Amino acid sequence: MIEKQHKEHFLAKTFAGLEEVLLQELEALGAHNCQQHSRSVSFEGDLPLLYKANYFCRTALRILWEMDSFTFRDNNQFYDAIYKFPAEKYLSKDGTLAVSASLTESDFKTPLFPSVLAKDAICDRFRSIYNERPSVDKEEPDVQFHLHIYRNSCTLYLDSSGESLHKRGYKVSGHPAQINEVLAAAMIKLSGWHGECDFIDNMCGGGTLLIEAAMQALNIPAGYYRHHWGFFNWKNFDRRLWNKITDSADIKEDVNINFYGYDISGRYLGMAKANVQEAELQDFIFLEKSDMADTRPERTPALIMINPPYGERLEVEDLKVLYKKIGDTWKQYFSGCTAFIISSDIEALKSIGLRPSRRFKLFNGPLECLMLKFDLYAGKKSGYREQVIGNS
Ligand SMILES: C[S@@+](CC[C@H](N)C(=O)[O-])C[C@H]1O[C@@H](n2cnc3c(N)ncnc32)[C@H](O)[C@@H]1O
The missing domain is CATH 3.30.2130.30 (VC0802-like)
Structure with a gap:
C-alpha cells in the first residue's frame, strides 16, 4: 500500500x-x-x-x-x-x-x-x-x-510555537548579558563539537553555553524543560501523538566528558548554579568562581567556548586588556584545545593576539558579531601572534 x-x-x-x-x-x-x-x-x-x-x-x-x-x-x-x-x-x-x-x-x-x-x-x-x-x-x-x-x-x-523556542524552560535566573539559547546552540553546532571532549566556558555568566552543550552531548531535546507550546491550545491538538514524540527522545544517562564553567563574579556564578540545578545537570557541569586567567583545563584536548563582555551591556574598564588576557591565558595554559569566542567588538577581538583558523558572522540580538575559532597549538606556530582579523 x-x-x-x-x-x-x-x-x-x-x-x-x-x-x-x-x-x-x-x-x-x-x-x-x-x-x-x-x-x-x-x-x-x-x-x-x-x-x-x-x-x-x-x-x-x-x-x-x-x-x-x-x-x-x-x-x-x-x-x-x-x-x-x-x-x-x-x-x-x-x-x-x-x-x-x-x-x-x-x-x-x-x-x-x-x-x-x-x-x-x-x-x-x-x-x-x-x-x-x-x-x-x-x-x-x-x-x-x-x-x-x-x-x-x-x-x-x-x-505553532507560542512563546519563542529560545525559552527552553531551564532559565530560573537571568544574567543581564546572557546569550540567546538558540544562538548558543547554533554556536556549538557550528563548532563541530559532538561531545567528544570536555567543554569549558571560562566566562560562563548564567551558564547558557554550558547547559546547551550538555543538552547536546546528552541528547536532551531542546524542549525537554518546557511545558507549553502554542499548538497545545489548538482544537486539533493530538496529545497522544505529542506524547509519542516526546517519549521517543533517546536521552543518554551519562557521558564520559565533563563541563567546566568559571566566572569572576560570585553573583553570576550563583545564577549559573540555579540554572544548572533547574536543568538537573549538576552531575555534569562543574562551576567555580575564578578569574579566567587562573583557570586551567582538567585534561586536554577540550573545547573552549566563551561569550565575554562586549562593553555593550556590561561595564568593562578596558576590553582590550581583558581580551589580551584571554588570548594569553589560552596560549599559555590551554594548548591542545580548540577555542571559540563570540564578540561584537572587532577591535577588542584583535587584542586576543592569536590567529583565528575560522570566522563566522553571527548576530547576538541586534549586535553583529564574529565567532572566531582558534586552534591552540603548543609552542610557537608561524604567525601565531599575528593579527589577521579585518585588515590590520
Ligand atoms: C556576556 S557575559 C556571559 C553570559 C553568558 N554567556 C550567559 O549566557 O549567561 C560575560 C561574563 O564574563 C564574566 N567575566 C568578566 N571578566 C571575567 C574574568 N576576568 N574572568 C572570568 N569571568 C569574567 C562576567 O562576570 C560575565 O558574567
Whole structure:
C-alpha cells in the first residue's frame, strides 16, 4: 500500500546566519524540500514533523504552519480571502486569538490595519456559524495567526510555537548579558563539537553555553524543560501523538566528558548554579568562581567556548586588556584545545593576539558579531601572534 504523503508547508524562523545549521537540523528530523531564506527555512512534512520540529530543533525560534496564500486587489478581497479560511478547525468559539502581520513593499501603511481586518474577518465567520465569536488576547492567545504580506500577496500562518523556542524552560535566573539559547546552540553546532571532549566556558555568566552543550552531548531535546507550546491550545491538538514524540527522545544517562564553567563574579556564578540545578545537570557541569586567567583545563584536548563582555551591556574598564588576557591565558595554559569566542567588538577581538583558523558572522540580538575559532597549538606556530582579523 502506498503511504499517503502529507505535504504541509512550514516555515521555521531563526537568527541571521543560522539558516544553514537550522536546515540541517530540519533535514535530520525528516523535513522535505528545505529551503533557506533570510532568517528562516521553509520545509514540508506532516503534523508529527511540526511537533518534532517544536520539540527537537535547537536553532529555530518558532515554527509557522502555512495555512493559505492568496493575492488581493483591495481590502474587500483581502477580508473575503481571510473570511473563507476555516479557522474553526483550530480555534474554539470561546477561545482567544491574536493576529500579527509583517509587510514588505505593501500598500498597507502599518501592520496594524491588515491585522485588524483579518481579525474581523475571522470573528465575523465565527459569528455567522456559531452566533458567537472568540475574543482577542494579544499576550497569550490560544491561536496566534500571522500574515506575511508581500506587495499584494498574503500568506496566512498559524504560529505553532507560542512563546519563542529560545525559552527552553531551564532559565530560573537571568544574567543581564546572557546569550540567546538558540544562538548558543547554533554556536556549538557550528563548532563541530559532538561531545567528544570536555567543554569549558571560562566566562560562563548564567551558564547558557554550558547547559546547551550538555543538552547536546546528552541528547536532551531542546524542549525537554518546557511545558507549553502554542499548538497545545489548538482544537486539533493530538496529545497522544505529542506524547509519542516526546517519549521517543533517546536521552543518554551519562557521558564520559565533563563541563567546566568559571566566572569572576560570585553573583553570576550563583545564577549559573540555579540554572544548572533547574536543568538537573549538576552531575555534569562543574562551576567555580575564578578569574579566567587562573583557570586551567582538567585534561586536554577540550573545547573552549566563551561569550565575554562586549562593553555593550556590561561595564568593562578596558576590553582590550581583558581580551589580551584571554588570548594569553589560552596560549599559555590551554594548548591542545580548540577555542571559540563570540564578540561584537572587532577591535577588542584583535587584542586576543592569536590567529583565528575560522570566522563566522553571527548576530547576538541586534549586535553583529564574529565567532572566531582558534586552534591552540603548543609552542610557537608561524604567525601565531599575528593579527589577521579585518585588515590590520
Ligand atoms: C556576556 S557575559 C556571559 C553570559 C553568558 N554567556 C550567559 O549566557 O549567561 C560575560 C561574563 O564574563 C564574566 N567575566 C568578566 N571578566 C571575567 C574574568 N576576568 N574572568 C572570568 N569571568 C569574567 C562576567 O562576570 C560575565 O558574567
